[in-house]
Amino acid sequence: MSRVKCPKCNKAERILKSGIVRNKQRFYCKDCNYHFIEASPKRKNNIVLKSNNDQISLQDIAAAAGVSTTTVSRALKDRTDISEKTKKFIKELANSMNYQPNMLAQSLVSRTTHTLGVIIPSLETTIFSTMLSGIQEEASRYGYRVIICTSNENQETEIANILGLMNNMIDGLLICHTIQTSTFEHIRIHMGKRIPIAQFYRVAIDLPITQILADDEVGAEEVTEYLIQKGCTRIAMLLGSKSLSITQKRFKGYQNILKKHGIKIDGKLLAYVDFSLEQVEKALDKWLKITPKIDAIISISDRSAVQIIRQLKKKKIKIPNQIRVFGFGNEFVGEIVEPQLSTFDTRIRVIGEEASRLLIEQIISGSREITSKLIPGKLVIRDSA
Amino acid sequence: MSRVKCPKCNKAERILKSGIVRNKQRFYCKDCNYHFIEASPKRKNNIVLKSNNDQISLQDIAAAAGVSTTTVSRALKDRTDISEKTKKFIKELANSMNYQPNMLAQSLVSRTTHTLGVIIPSLETTIFSTMLSGIQEEASRYGYRVIICTSNENQETEIANILGLMNNMIDGLLICHTIQTSTFEHIRIHMGKRIPIAQFYRVAIDLPITQILADDEVGAEEVTEYLIQKGCTRIAMLLGSKSLSITQKRFKGYQNILKKHGIKIDGKLLAYVDFSLEQVEKALDKWLKITPKIDAIISISDRSAVQIIRQLKKKKIKIPNQIRVFGFGNEFVGEIVEPQLSTFDTRIRVIGEEASRLLIEQIISGSREITSKLIPGKLVIRDSA
DNA sequence: ATCGGTATCGTAAACGTTTACGGTTTCGAT
DNA sequence: ATCGAAACCGTAAACGTTTACGATACCGAT
Incomplete structure (x- = not known):
């Protein structure tokens, strides 16, 4: 016993x-x-534990070199207070041991992660994936990583994503709002914090944070002016949620030009949709019953414009003779559809790049200056107009 | 003095x-x-430093509650060894102080980040962004974040991205190889490590790691069989890099069916391209000069198939009467082009979802079993065939 | 020898968590 | 009172870095 x-x-x-x-x-x-x-x-001896597939650390190198971890850190970071000889020795040793620094530990100390968070409504819509592409590449150019979250056009998810990202994992946040986002308290909460936030493409104009977006008003003006020059007077417009800048500003541009030409705005010619196929078709059917007949349609989205073209063709309505069609975005499908789609090229990719760049420069400089950047676009005239 | x-x-x-x-x-x-x-x-008193916009920590709560940080951690994590009373008290306190745990510190201790790394050739190609969408949503369902890197179809960038991600920031890596990737040492190096790796869509078949891909061989068989049933015997095929599984397996399926029907493979009917517009056009021009004349074209990519259709239409060649055209992928453009594109739906999104799911389950279970998952697709017959 | 100065290295604390383990208190049954 | 048990809480180490500050050795000019 x-x-x-x-x-x-x-x-x-x-x-x-x-x-x-x-x-x-x-x-x-x-x-x-x-x-x-x-x-x-x-565990009797840590040596046994070290021999597995773990990453090796500064301490391992220090032990192997017979110096302190401080010295190793100094050597690898090219800091002062170290002799050329030991620096070289340690660098070679670290290299031969295949050392990779632990970013988590580094980030914990430095309070930076070199990572951007991006919240985007969807990845399956061309404009969003193109913007993301711009964001990602520009970030990568600055040595930043990108974490993506999709909100699926759902405000709850958008809010949850923000919370999930604001836990010290990112240095800055880039957000493109949901089509249904109308309140912005979930953004305001985080506005004073260390982590800067910027909105892009779909922005809440009143929110005092940096925003990067297309020059929607000018774009709509140019489109509308073009159509009027072609003789159109009954111009219908397919819009998104009223709380979004793309809806507001594009409508504004439309309005400006109609006023300029003394044409009255007809509420029946405006449709606010979520860009689903059903809603687009319903809006179109309504328009076609109106007299005097409409002679042009401006769609806020290329994708919907393409769907409209297909519907019109089914109904044997001639484009552009009877109805001219205009889109926004300059997506690839616009080139493929027949007749080819006229559109306003919002230079989506550049918006992503600029958003990325502006945010990163805010991070680096520490400045919290609010800038509002408009990306100029240009008309792309094709057959549909 | x-x-x-x-x-x-x-x-x-x-x-x-x-x-x-x-x-x-x-x-x-x-x-x-x-x-x-x-x-x-x-700094005389830390209180001054605390009053800025820093995140509050467990220690802050502990100080406010008059307990140790251990107790706070226990309370918030619903661990044992704590009374209901203090647990409730601390939880409410933490809530009122708006506490958000620091994921960096948590990850440093737990050695997990709940983050996946994804390396993808591009974000501006529909199939990739769609796969990414599947990956992202499935990951989010499991509570995982996603860090994306684009390789821009460049092997150097692919290698650099892997190194950049393997620094303890991710729990697992998902990779879709560059079109030019032919050596895989940069993958092998990391294969024994703690972080599991899986390949998806474009995979190196011989690499002993988990892979998720379309059932390319069967798909090509079905497509070829369909064309032969329609009377085609001179079927050209537009392929990608020879080192890629999508090229190898789709060619294999094509080969299988030709053999079955006793049709000899004609090397002149095969073109290996990088899917750029120039190369596609060049391949097409070559084909059109061949006698006996080709009567069908299978393109490995929908996008190229659409470009082929446009070229053929320019040349006044009737589709499908003179030449039938088939694509792979079932992208949106295939629906828009006229005539509408027949294609093999590889169910791209599902590939992304499955890749995400398999990798995460490997992470959770700790198992390093190698699985090779084929995602079955289906024929989509439209006007072009 | 003394002293100001430089070069190089180590110690220890800090970042914010988690966790193994020890201490204290309380309680019920001898 | 004594003893076994349970409940609850704190201490300190650990994760892998960075960094403020001290320590030591050495050197050249008095």
Whole structure:
């Protein structure tokens, strides 16, 4: 019967049991007033643990080189206070040991992760993936990584994503709002914090943070002017959610030009949709019943414009003779559809790049200056107009 | 003349200057054998520092609650060894203080980040962004984040991206190779490590890691069989890089069916391209000069198939009467082009989802079993065939 | 020898968590 | 009172870095 010995006084006489804690028997030595648990099979030597597939650390290099971790850090970071000889020696050693710094530890100390968070409504829509492409490449140029979250056009998800990202994992946040986003408290909460936020493409204009977006108003003006020059007077417009800048500003441009030409705005010619196929078709059907007949349609999205073209062709309505069609975005499909789609090229990719660049420069400089950047676009005239 | 006093013995008599280090005057007290630097304006009380916009930490809550950080951690993590009362108290306190855990610190300890790395050739090609969408959503369903890197179809960038990600920031890596990737040493290096890697869509078949890809061989078989049933015998094929599985397996399926029907493979009917517009046009021009004339074209990519259709239409060649055209992928453009494109739906999105799911389950289970998953697709017959 | 100065290195704390383990208190049954 | 047990809480180390500050050795000019 192996009696339990106290690890301190090494005696076995006055040992009492003292409960079970976390499934292990616990003892109490009256001599040294010491509680203890029966020795569990401890890792005897850390060497065994090191020999597995773990990443090697600064300490491993330090041990191998016979110096302190500080010295190793200094050598690898090309800091001062180190001799050329040891620096070279340690660098070669680290190289041969295949050392890779642990970014988590670095980030914990430096409070920076060199990572951007991006919240985007969807990845399956061309304009969004193109913007993301711009964001990603520009970020990569600055040495930044990108974490993406999709909101699926759902405000709840957008809010959840923000919370999930704001946990010190990112240095800055880029957000393109959901089509249904109308309140912005979830953004305001984070506005004073260390992590800068910028909005792109779909922005809340009133929100005092940096925003990067297409020059929607001018774009709509140019499109509308073009159509009027072609003789159109009954111009219908397919818009998105009223709370979004793309809707507001593009409508504004449309309005400006109509006013300029003394044409009255007809509310029946405006449709606010979520860009789903059903809603687009429904809007179109309504328009076609209106008299005097419409002679042009401006769609806020190329994709919907393409769908409109297909519908019109089914109905044997001639484009552009009876109805001229204009899109926004200059996506690839516009080139493929027949007749080819006229559109306003918002230079989506550039918006992504600029958003990325502006945010990163805010991060680097630490400035929290609010800038509002408009990316100029240009008309692309094809057959549909 | 304010003499310098030793911070230890508080005397000013036997103080010597002792060099300048890092731009600050240094002193040496002969009495206590102590080196020191003139007192810099130190932060007197940490309270001042805390009052800025920093995130609050477990320690802040602990201080506010008058308990240890351990207790706070236990309360928030619903661990044992804590009373219901204090748990509730601390939870409410943390809530009111708007506490957000620091994921960096958590990850450093737990050695997991709940983050996936994804390396993808491009974001501006529909199939890739669609796959990424599948990856992202499935990951999000499991509570994982996604870091994306684009290789821009450049092997160097692919290698650099892998290195950049393998620094403890991710729990697993998903990779879709560049079209030019032919050596795989950069993958092999990381294969034994803690972080599992899986390939998707474009895979190196021989590489002993998990792979998720379309059932390319069967797809090509079905497409070829369909064309032969329609009477085609001179079927041209537009392929990608020879080292890629999509090229190899789709060619294999084509080959299988031709053999089955006793049709000899004609090398002139095969073109290996990088899917750029120029190369596609060049391949097409070559084909059109061949006799006996070709009567069908299978393109490995929908996008190229669409370009082929446009070229053929320019040349007044009837589709499908003179030449039938087939694509791979079932992208949106195939629906828009006229005539509408027949294609093999590889269910791109599902590939992304499955890749995400398999990798995450490997991460969770810790298993490193190699699985090779084929995603079945289906024929989509439209006007072009 | 003394002293100011420089070059090079180490110590220890810090970043914010988690966790193994020890201590204290309480309680019920002898 | 004594003893076994349980409940609850704190201490300190650990994760892998960076960095403020001290220590030591050495050197050249008095």
